[in-house]
Amino acid sequence: MVRTMDMNNTINRREFARCAAACALLGVRSRTAQSAAKQSAAERGSLPLQRRGGVSLAGAEFAAERDEFSNKNPGSYGRDYQYPQRQTIEYFAAQGLALLRIPFRWERIQPQLLAPLDAAELARLRAVVRYAGSCGAAIVLDVHNYGRYRLALPSGPRTVIIDEMIAGTAPVPRAAFADLWRRLAAEFASDRTVVGLGLMNEPHDMGRSDWKQISQAAVDAIRQANNAACVVVAGDGWSNAHRFAEVNGPRAWINDPARRVVYEAHCYFDADASGKYHRSYASELRDEPRLAERGVKRFSAFAEWCQRNNVPGFLGEFGIPGDDPGWRAVMSTTLAAVQQSEMSACYWAAGEWWNDYPLSIQPRNEMRDPAPQQEVLRKFLGDSARVEKDLSHAPTPFKAR
Numbered sequence: 001m002v003r004t005m006d007m008n009n010t011i012n013r014r015e016f017a018r019c020a021a022a023c024a025l026l027g028v029r030s031r032t033a034q035s036a037a038k039q040s041a042a043e044r045g046s047l048p049l050q051r052r053g054g055v056s057l058a059g060a061e062f063a064a065e066r067d068e069f070s071n072k073n074p075g076s077y078g079r080d081y082q083y084p085q086r087q088t089i090e091y092f093a094a095q096g097l098a099l100l101r102i103p104f105r106w107e108r109i110q111p112q113l114l115a116p117l118d119a120a121e122l123a124r125l126r127a128v129v130r131y132a133g134s135c136g137a138a139i140v141l142d143v144h145n146y147g148r149y150r151l152a153l154p155s156g157p158r159t160v161i162i163d164e165m166i167a168g169t170a171p172v173p174r175a176a177f178a179d180l181w182r183r184l185a186a187e188f189a190s191d192r193t194v195v196g197l198g199l200m201n202e203p204h205d206m207g208r209s210d211w212k213q214i215s216q217a218a219v220d221a222i223r224q225a226n227n228a229a230c231v232v233v234a235g236d237g238w239s240n241a242h243r244f245a246e247v248n249g250p251r252a253w254i255n256d257p258a259r260r261v262v263y264e265a266h267c268y269f270d271a272d273a274s275g276k277y278h279r280s281y282a283s284e285l286r287d288e289p290r291l292a293e294r295g296v297k298r299f300s301a302f303a304e305w306c307q308r309n310n311v312p313g314f315l316g317e318f319g320i321p322g323d324d325p326g327w328r329a330v331m332s333t334t335l336a337a338v339q340q341s342e343m344s345a346c347y348w349a350a351g352e353w354w355n356d357y358p359l360s361i362q363p364r365n366e367m368r369d370p371a372p373q374q375e376v377l378r379k380f381l382g383d384s385a386r387v388e389k390d391l392s393h394a395p396t397p398f399k400a401r
Contacts, residue, residue, distance in 0.1 A: 052098075052099045052138075052344040052381075053096070053097055053099060053344065053345055053346070053347075053377065053380070053381020053382055054092065054097045054098055054099025054100050054101065054137075054138075054344075054345075054346045054347070054381070055092055055097050055099075055100065055101070055346055055347045055348075055349065055350050055361065055377075056100075056101040056102075056103060056142070056316075056317065056346050056347065056348050056349040056350070057084035057088060057089070057092070057100055057101070057102055057128075057349070057350055057351050058084075058103055058348075058349040058350070058351035058353075058354070059081060059082045059083060059084055059351040059352065059353055060081055060082065060083045060084075060102065060103060060104035060105065060108070060124070060125075060144075061081070061103040061104055061105050061144040062080065062081040062082075062353060063075045063080035063081050064081075064105050064107070064144075064150065067157070068157065069107070069150055069157065070107065070150045070151060070152040070157035071107040071111045071112070071113075071149070071150060071151055071152055072111065072152035073152065073157070074105065074107050074108045074111060075108075077120075077121075077124065081105075081108075082352070082353065083102070083104075083124050083125065083127070083128050084100075084102070084128060084350075084351060084352070085352055086131045087367060088350060088351070088352060088362070088367075089128070089131045089132050089135060089137060090131075090135050091363060091367050092137070092350065093132070093135040093136055093137040094135070095370075095374065095378060095382060096378060096381075096382030097347070097377060097378070097381060097382055098136060098137040098138060099137070099138050099140065099195075099344060099346060100132055100137050100138065100139055100140070100346075101139075101140040101142050101196075101198065101316065101346040102125070102128055102139055102140065102141060102142055103142040103144035103201060104121075104125060104141075104142070104143065104144060105143075105144060105145060106143050106145045106149055106180060107145075107149060107150050108121050109121045109122065109125070109143075109180075109184075110180050110183070113149070113172065113176040113179070114175070114176050114179050116183070117183050117184070117187065122187065125141075129188070129191060129193050129194055130193075132193050133191075133192070133193035137193070138193060138194075138195045138196075139193050139194045139195065139196075140194075140195065140196035140197075140198050140232060140316075140346070141184065141188070141194060141196065141197055141198055142198040142201055142316075143180070143198065143199065143200050143201065144201040145200060145201065146200070146201060146202050146203060146204060147161055147162055147200055147202075147203030147204065147206055147209070147211065147214075147236075148160060148161050148162065148172075149162070149172040149176075151171055151172060153171070160172045161205075161206055161207055161209050162174055162176075162177050162206075162209055162214050163208075163209035163210070163214060164207060164208075164209055165208070174213065174214045174217045174218075175217070177200075177214060177217065177218055178217045178218050178220065178221035179221065180218075181197065181199065181218045181221050181222050182221040182222065182224055182225050183225075184197065185197060185221070185222040185225040185226040185229055186225035186226065188226075188229075189225060189226040189228075189229070194229075195230060196230050196231075196232045196262070196314075197222060197229050197230065197231050197232060198232040198234070198264065198316070199215055199218050199219075199231065199232065199233055199234065200215070200218075200234055201234060201239075201316075202234060202238045202239050202266065203234060203235075203236050203237075203239075204236065204237055204238045206236060211236040212236075212248075212253040215233050215253075215254065216253070216254055216255065218231075219231050219233070219254055219255075219256055219261065223256070223257075223258060227258050228258070228260070229260065230260045230261075230262060231254075231256070231260060231261050231262070232261075232262050232263075232264050232314055232316070233254055233261055233262070233263055233264065234263075234264040234265075234316065235247060235248045235263065235264065235265055236248055238266065239264055239265050239266045239316065239317075240265070240266065240267075240273055241265040241266060241267035241298045241299055241301060241302040241315070242267070242273070242297065242298035242299075242301040242302070243301075244265050244301060244302045244305050245301065245305045250305075250308070251309060252309040252311045261311070261312075262311075262312045262313065262314045263305075263306060263311055263312070263313050263314070264313070264314045264315075264316040265302040265313065265314075265315060265316065266315070266316055266317035266318065266348075267295065267298050267299050267302070267315060267317070267318045267334070268317075268318060268319065269294055269295045269298070269318075269320060269327060269330045269331070269334070270284070271284055271287075271288070273298070275317075275319060275348070275359065277320070277321050277324075277327070277358065277359075280324055280326070281324050281325075281326025281327050281330070282326060285326065291326075291330065292329060292330055292333060293333070294330060295318075295330045295331065295333060295334030295337075296333050296334050296336075296337045298334075299315065299334050299337055299338060300337060302315075303337070303341050303343065306343075312343075313341075313343050314343065314344055314345070314346075315338055315343055315344070315345035315346070316345075316346055317346065317347075317348040317349075318331070318334065318345065318347060318348065319347055319348040319349065319359040319373075320359060320373060321358040321359060322358060322359070322360070322361070322371045322372040322373050323358065323372070328372065328373065328376055331373070331376055332376050332379075332380070335376065335377070335379075335380035335381060336380060338380065338381075339380050339381075345381060347361060347373070347377055347381075349361075350362040359373075361373050361374050361377070
């Protein structure tokens, strides 16, 4: 599940009301558990749960799959990658899709491990946050690195898994990942527009590295700098929704005394769940007569894991080709289930540089022509997608029962 892009190429698939209030938004409930969940929320003084929808605004993670890319050669801003522009942020906020997930690369924000964040890159990220805040949107930060760091070594650039041992040492230790998040958490601790800290997009194939221990170390580091932030912890195995329990085990793994952790899964509807959609809906339907139910089944597996563990969940990515009405029907039934669960969700994706990427919902013709998928998103996610102006009195986060 990899999605990258050069400016001139088409793309391959890769893809929070403030802190505690965001956790409340991201809580998941089944219909049969609603009365008990409401009682639990009341006991903790939680505000009524609200669903929130939005979109990932891609661009700052682009061009990271080039052979020459590394922490010492991260590409040029404006040529190889860019952050979303203000008009795009304003557009989706106005559409009610105001939860904006912002992917960016670790190598660019921290080109030297265990060192200060890059001032120029941090300023660009801050500008996005500032734009979002000015139009009533909320931001989920998303380190888009798949559990890895592209390190410049004497032998050349090498993609190194966190905690991977090379010649008896770990060039990218979990302490470095924890250090990144301690610094980011401190930078945005007082910014109410940043409502979620997304530790890592789609960790996968981690070898002997233990994602559970790595993510716990990052949460511990965040709490050294910020005890209020809502931390979004993706599942291993590409964060695959229907395999979440199979890959990550039956139990939630983060110990957070602040109780502000949300678990993230991704859900695509094609046969291999990659999001590449090599085949049309009609072609897949011939092999799978119950294809219309596939999205609900996949999402429900993750929702039920959250319910069993009494933890909030977040559908961090889902997406479909805009030119195939069959997939729109699958997305509609899936988002109806998301709406019922009251779990928040972000579509993958929008962004000015998507060109002809079939899943993109970036509007065309100077922002005048919406993508076909947008109508479905607004129907299920947009009506109640409104960002609170003041969430300084955040409640204890709701956890599903």
